[in-house]
Amino acid sequence: MKTVTALAPNGATLLGTAGQGGSTPKKWLLLRAVEEAREPLGLKSTSLNVLRAMISFVIGDQISPDQDDHHVCFASNAAIAKRTHVSVQTVERHISALVELGLIRRVMSANGKRWARRDRQGRVVAATGLSLMPLSERHAEFIEEAQRHADRVLEFTVLRDKVSTALARLRELVANDATISDLMVTARNALRRKPDANVLSELLAEISVEISEIKRTDSDNLRDSDNEIEGHKEDSLNPIVKKEEYSQIQVSPDQMERSFPRLCSELRFARDQAHCDRLMDDIAEYLRFGQTWYAMKSTYGPALRFLVLGYIFQRAENIKSHQAYLISLISKIDQGDIQPTALLTQNSK
Structure with a gap:
């Protein structure tokens, strides 16, 4: 079983080894x-x-x-x-x-x-x-600067993709609303250029508000037209319910070992949950998840974090950008395209 150190490319050395052999x-x-x-x-x-x-x-x-x-x-x-x-x-x-x-x-x-x-x-x-x-x-300084720049580029690319996806979703929901059309024209023009990240964030927030308003209006109309479903809520669309469900995911030790042997090998000697969390943070840092991992820690429970980290770590050599893969995977889970427990099945194959 390979460890984190063993996964390093041939000839790679840690920055901290300079002057220590x-x-x-x-x-x-x-x-x-x-x-x-x-x-x-x-x-x-x-x-x-x-x-x-x-x-x-x-x-x-x-x-x-x-x-x-x-x-x-x-x-x-x-x-x-x-x-x-x-x-x-x-x-x-x-x-x-x-x-x-x-x-x-x-x-x-x-x-x-x-x-x-x-x-x-x-x-x-x-x-x-x-x-x-x-x-x-200044070699270590240049490496860190290059990594920070790569992280910024990736975050900008993900933000741009989110705006593009939200714009496509808004286009599906509306027909000939003049106000919405102006927003879509503004967003399309921004995407054609190289916009500032703040501009994209503001556009994404505005588009998200419009989508929420349209969905709320459609939901109100649906309840008005059918008394039988009065007060019905679709839990799969409720982010609070989603997070509560994710925090209650149960994974047995056998499932863990069978699906993610590499991660289990790294965590086998953890003294307690806090030590286990630190080891997972170290692996996430090795995979260069950046702030995406820590944002995920503040949102989801340890079970889902374990599933996602184990899934990516198990196939680390075949993934070009681990952070981009993490963002894509979390997005698919949030949208309901992938159930978290399906990661166990896919790794067991």
Whole structure:
């Protein structure tokens, strides 16, 4: 049975291992972290190409302070321009941008030139130029920034999808209401552009209110037309009733072990419910559920959380985005498309 640690990709190391026996990431992994954090850093593609060319001039696979030529690029701007396929003036401009962003550091001589001094064996013993050490020093920062940006993009995408789905639902419920038509036009125009998240949230709230009003009106009309169903409430549409039902889900130990052996293996030595909750939080953090998991914790009981976490954890390697999958799964459960106990059946197959 694989543990959380065993599920990590080959060669992956925890950020906390730096300086505790963990090896420094190779120089191209350092570049990848910057590339993934490109948007929040405000990096242009040409700046990345210049940085890539500079890294290619550094000796060895790692950016290291041990020797100057392991972190200092002493190639001329002309050499960098040739490798990047841009002009020398463009290289100068983007080097200044990289220095300003703190991605590289100038290590210049008194005359402002870049040079390298070699011993009789041809080894570089001293060099001046552009140090790439900030890439190594800020590696963890870039990874965290990239993850925060990915979370923001995902949250925005989910919000946009919710507005689109709500708009489609509203279109089904109304025909030729002028007020509603204006709202639908506004929403469609917003979705065609790249709207602000606040604009989408306001649109979603407005559309949801309109849908609720239409459903309430239809329900009132239905009760007025048929006395036999006076006061009837459909529990499956009542979110309070839903949450109460979800909190009462019962799952036997045999069902747990049979359906979610991986999660059960991780929780087997939990001392109490509080310890079990902390272990589940750790797994959710490993899967990068983000705030979606904690929002779910404040809404649903431990049984449903166990079912959803076990279901996703059991098939973690086959899911590209665990947080997006969690959002989709909870949405389907809320809408009644999937019954929570069906997750046990699907994993038992």
